[in-house]
Each structure stands twice: as structure tokens, then as C-alpha cells.
Amino acid sequence: MKLGFGLYRHQLDSDHLQFARQCGATHLVVHYTDYFKQGDQSGNARGDQPTGDQYGWGVAGDPNALWTRDELQGLREKIESHGLKLHALENFDPAFWSDILLEGPSRERQMAHLKTLVRDIGAAGIPVIGYNFSLAGVYGRQKGKWARGDAISVGLDGFIDETPLPEGMVWNMRLRENLGPAAVGQISHDELWRRFEAFMKEMVPVAAEAGVRLAAHPDDPPLPKVRGTPRLVYQPTMYDRLLDVLPHRSNALEYCLGTLTEMTDRGENCENIYAAVDRHSRRNAIAYVHFRNVRGVVPNYKETFIDDGDLDMARVLTILNKNNFDGVLIPDHTPLLSCAAPWHAGMAYSMGYMKSLMDRLQQGLTIWSP
Numbered sequence: 001m002k003l004g005f006g007l008y009r010h011q012l013d014s015d016h017l018q019f020a021r022q023c024g025a026t027h028l029v030v031h032y033t034d035y036f037k038q039g040d041q042s043g044n045a046r047g048d049q050p051t052g053d054q055y056g057w058g059v060a061g062d063p064n065a066l067w068t069r070d071e072l073q074g075l076r077e078k079i080e081s082h083g084l085k086l087h088a089l090e091n092f093d094p095a096f097w098s099d100i101l102l103e104g105p106s107r108e109r110q111m112a113h114l115k116t117l118v119r120d121i122g123a124a125g126i127p128v129i130g131y132n133f134s135l136a137g138v139y140g141r142q143k144g145k146w147a148r149g150d151a152i153s154v155g156l157d158g159f160i161d162e163t164p165l166p167e168g169m170v171w172n173m174r175l176r177e178n179l180g181p182a183a184v185g186q187i188s189h190d191e192l193w194r195r196f197e198a199f200m201k202e203m204v205p206v207a208a209e210a211g212v213r214l215a216a217h218p219d220d221p222p223l224p225k226v227r228g229t230p231r232l233v234y235q236p237t238m239y240d241r242l243l244d245v246l247p248h249r250s251n252a253l254e255y256c257l258g259t260l261t262e263m264t265d266r267g268e269n270c271e272n273i274y275a276a277v278d279r280h281s282r283r284n285a286i287a288y289v290h291f292r293n294v295r296g297v298v299p300n301y302k303e304t305f306i307d308d309g310d311l312d313m314a315r316v317l318t319i320l321n322k323n324n325f326d327g328v329l330i331p332d333h334t335p336l337l338s339c340a341a342p343w344h345a346g347m348a349y350s351m352g353y354m355k356s357l358m359d360r361l362q363q364g365l366t367i368w369s370p
């Protein structure tokens with residue numbers, strides 16, 4: 001297995017690429033959708049993961065301006081010139097597939113566009129595209145001084161904002177400036193699964209031919225519904241259902257340990273999470289891992305420092321290693337450290353912890369025993 005690092009679009013400069021390499025990363029995951037272009041107006045400070053308010057993470061991109069093969073190839077080459085490999089893009093721009101998620105009038109056109117995009121991702125030499133088949137997206141989380149030493153972190157504090165998802169919004173981004181009055185996406189879980197299955201049956205063959213793995217992130221926060229819209233993967237076994245829709249190497253998982261540990265069915269001492277890691281890595285279904293930790297489950301959980309949550313990270317690594325997992329691990333999120341560079345310091349802390357455990361495993365040392 002390999003140590004990787006995740007960067008947002010506004011961080012794709014030499015300083016951040018060197019920082020990733022300096023932390024020991026060999027691989028990179030890139031959020032190519034810009035969640036931060038409106039800066040603090042949308043509640044998204046550029047120095048941390050996005051949270052946003054009920055208007056989301058700002059305005060999505062142009063539905064007709066797909067990322068091109070040339071630009072993606074240029075991105076890969078730039079990353080390689082810094083001694084790193086581009087393992088995955090993370091997430092489609094919501095504007096590219098809003099009507100696939102909402103089953104709107106542009107669904108057919110958007111499916112054709114997304115197929116072109118997946119082919120271009122493959123042609124550009126990028127092996128994985130992470131996605132989250134979600135109507136409301138990552139919505140409703142708050143920030144507080146919740147991690148060790150009063151470090152600022154993200155979580156839910158018992159409160160769930162149930163403002164319905166308005167017209168003109170999907171995946172926690174706005175498709176246009178002005179939102180409509182009507183609520184959208186108020187459908188059943190069965191209907192959501194039907195849409196997902198239709199999507200996968202068309203997309204997996206295209207991805208397979210392009211040599212690309214589609215890698216699914218679970219719903220964060222993992223509640224049955226958010227903003228009146230159903231969620232696809234909010235318990236660990238729903239990942240199995242997702243894989244069984246169409247078992248194939250191109251139907252894979254973006255394995256968010258943080259989100260999984262926030263789930264109410266995680267079992268006593270997170271036993272169901274260790275079992276899931278074992279099951280899914282044995283099945284070769286994990287394309288890459290969001291290697292992070294939390295305390296508690298929805299609607300009362302908080303993101304923690306990597307060594308301070310409910311999940312035993314050394315036990316997870318031991319399982320992955322036993323099953324010969326050869327994908328990439330990235331920190332995903334961390335609490336912010338109190339200093340001049342809170343995000344960098346938090347990430348460096350996680351990377352050092354991960355690298356130390358991974359190096360020991362590679363030397364054949366035991367890092368966890370029952």
C-alpha cells in the first residue's frame with residue numbers, strides 16, 4: 001500500500017505539491033471541482049475542508065465545460081514533475097451530473113458527457129475517479145473546538161438541519177445564483193437505488209474500457225435522509241449492496257473510514273468496521289482510503305486527531321496489509337492545529353503517524369495484535 005495526499009483545486013501549486021512529497025506521499029488525489037471559488041462568502045475558508053451553510057459550497061461549474069483530456073494530462077504531468085503520481089480525481093463537478101442525480105430533463109445529455117469525461121480521465125492516465133452518488137451531498141456539519149487540546153474540528157452536535165433541498169441546488173452546491181422555492185429530490189430510498197443502478201449499468205462498461213475505476217464515497221454525514229433526500233450508503237453493509245449492483249473492478253470504493261465510523265451500525269468497539277475493511281479489501285474493491293478517525297456516531301460525532309478517535313488505525317492497517325491491499329491511503333481531513341499554518345500542521349501530523357505505521361508494517365513488524 002502507498003501513502004498519498006489529497007489537494008483541493010486551489011492548492012495545485014508547487015508549494016503544496018512539494019509539501020505532499022515532503023510529508024512522504026508518493027501519490028496524489030485531487031479535488032478538481034473548485035468548492036472554494038467564492039471564498040469566505042460561502043462559509044468556506046480556504047485553509048480548511050469545506051463546510052458551508054444552507055447555500056452550500058458555492059456555485060458549481062459550467063455543465064458544458066467538461067475537463068478536457070489535454071488539461072487532465074497536463075495536471076498529471078505537473079504532478080509527476082514534482083515526483084508524485086496522480087492516483088485519483090475526487091468527485092465530479094455537480095453541474096456535470098445534476099440531472100443524473102435528480103433525474104431531470106438533461107439526464108441523457110449529461111450521461112453522454114460523463115462517459116466522455118471518464119474516457120478522457122482514462123486516456124490522461126488517471127486510474128481512479130472518486131464520486132458520491134448523493135443528492136444533498138456533504139451537508140449540515142458544524143465546526144467547534146472539539147478535538148484534543150480544543151483543536152477546531154468538524155462534526156455534528158446533535159442538531160440536524162432539515163431545510164429541504166431547494167430547486168437549483170444539488171450535492172451541496174448551487175447550479176445557479178438564485179434558488180427556486182420548490183423542494184427537490186424528495187424521493188424514496190428505492191427510487192434512489194433505481195437511479196444508481198441505471199447509472200452504474202451504463203457507466204461501468206465505459207469505465208472498464210477506459211481502464212478507470214469508479215470509486216464510491218459513502219454519504220457524509222451518514223444519516224438515512226438529509227434535507228429530505230434519501231442517502232445511498234449510510235450503514236457499512238450498504239457498501240456491499242453497492243458492489244453487488246454490478247461486481248467489477250471498475251465498480252470500486254473510495255473507502256472513507258471516518259464516515260464509516262460515524263455510522264450507527266458500526267458495532268460494539270467498531271467491530272463491524274474492521275469486518276467491513278476485511279470483507280471489502282479481500283474482495284479487492286477498495287481503490288483508495290480516506291484514513292481518518294472520529295469519536296461517536298451520527299448525530300453526535302466529532303472528527304478527531306488520527307490517534308484519538310474510536311477506530312484503532314493500526315488494526316485497520318494490519319487488516320489491509322494481510323489482504324495485500326495495494327491502493328493509496330490519504331488523510332482526508334484532520335483537526336486544525338493552533339499555529340500559523342493550521343491545515344499544514346494538521347496534515348503533517350497525520351502523515352507522520354501514517355508513514356510510521358506503514359514503514360513498520362513494511363519491515364514486517366507487528367503493529368497490532370488482538
Ligand SMILES: [Mn+2]
Nearest residue numbers: 256259290332
Ligand atoms: Mn471522506
